Amino acid sequence: MKFFILSSLSLILTNMAMSQINKGEFLVGGNISFESLKNDGVNVVSYKTTTFFASPNIGYFIIPKFVGGLRLNFSVYKSNTPVTWTNISPSPFLRYYLLAQKQKINVLVDASYINVKSKSRIQNSPAPIEKTNGYNISVGPSIFLNEHVALEFLLSYKQTKVENIGDNKTTTLNSGLGLQIHLGKIRAKAKV
Numbered sequence: 740m741k742f743f744i745l746s747s748l749s750l751i752l753t754n755m756a757m758s759q760i761n762k763g764e765f766l767v768g769g770n771i772s773f774e775s776l777k778n779d780g781v782n783v784v785s786y787k788t789t790t791f792f793a794s795p796n797i798g799y800f801i802i803p804k805f806v807g808g809l810r811l812n813f814s815v816y817k818s819n820t821p822v823t824w825t826n827i828s829p830s831p832f833l834r835y836y837l838l839a840q841k842q843k844i845n846v847l848v849d850a851s852y853i854n855v856k857s858k859s860r861i862q863n864s865p866a867p868i869e870k871t872n873g874y875n876i877s878v879g880p881s882i883f884l885n886e887h888v889a890l891e892f893l894l895s896y897k898q899t900k901v902e903n904i905g906d907n908k909t910t911t912l913n914s915g916l917g918l919q920i921h922l923g924k925i926r927a928k929a930k931v
Contacts, residue, residue, distance in 0.1 A: 760804050760836050765922040769795035772915030780907030788818035806834040828855040849877040853899055873899030891917035
């Protein structure tokens with residue numbers, strides 16, 4: 740009897756946890772990540788740093804399994820030099836879910852354009868604002884806890900280049916944890 744009850748409950752919960760990745764739905768959430776960075780370039784100080792940052796996002800399913808949206812990357816960190824940085828980066832993104840729509844676990848690929856304006860301080864003196872462009876590609880599983888909430892584990896590759904500072908390219912590998920809420924279509928109110 741216990742086996743029957745546990746099996747039935749498991750089947751019900753599994754069916755309830757199917758993903759919602761249909762056209763016309765919204766995606767709201769974000770991720771936090773840990774990043775290890777190594778910076779090398781001509782006419783710049785080489786350094787290593789580790790960073791934590793947050794990226795809230797909002798997206799819209801243009802077609803089934805395909806989302807377009809905007810995320811806001813925000814980070815504040817210090818390196819092993821006397822420099823502190825504050826970065827704010829709006830990033831348009833495209834995301835595609837690889838497996839069938841009604842899956843408890845899906846795999847996603849996420850690509851975004853990066854356009855960063857960085858304010859830095861060297862000890863107590865402000866430095867000029869730097870502009871950076873690049874891209875980020877992330878892959879990983881999306882685990883649906885129920886039909887609306889998904890937990891994501893992402894591995895990312897990011898490449899950026901700072902304008903007007905020679906060939907200063909930065910390549911970053913990071914891992915992140917995300918939480919996304921999948922909202923159904925907004926229905927128009929019925930006319931009275």
